[in-house]
Amino acid sequence: MVKPTRVTNSIRTLRFTNGEMTQADLADRVGVTRQTIIAIEQGKYSPTLEMAFRIGRVFGVPLDDAFQYPEADR
Numbered sequence: 239m240v241k242p243t244r245v246t247n248s249i250r251t252l253r254f255t256n257g258e259m260t261q262a263d264l265a266d267r268v269g270v271t272r273q274t275i276i277a278i279e280q281g282k283y284s285p286t287l288e289m290a291f292r293i294g295r296v297f298g299v300p301l302d303d304a305f306q307y308p309e310a311d312r
Contacts, residue, residue: 244308246281246305247278247304247305247306248303248306249279249293250279252297252299261279264293264296267296268296278293285305290304290305
């Protein structure tokens with residue numbers, strides 16, 4: 239069983255606000271498979287820092303606009 243990541247993302251929203259880009263289009267631009275994009279969007283996989291930056295650059299947004307990490311429980 240795969241443990242979900244705590245990292246959340248706005249990739250799906252970013253895809254749709256950028257000309258309804260498909261997962262396959264994003265995957266091609268980032269250099270990964272469509273399945274990798276699906277897993278990231280669903281929170282089943284956390285991208286490497288390098289991949290996260292590449293995704294942000296595709297959309298022209300800072301890393302914080304594409305990915306979020308919740309505050310630690312206190």
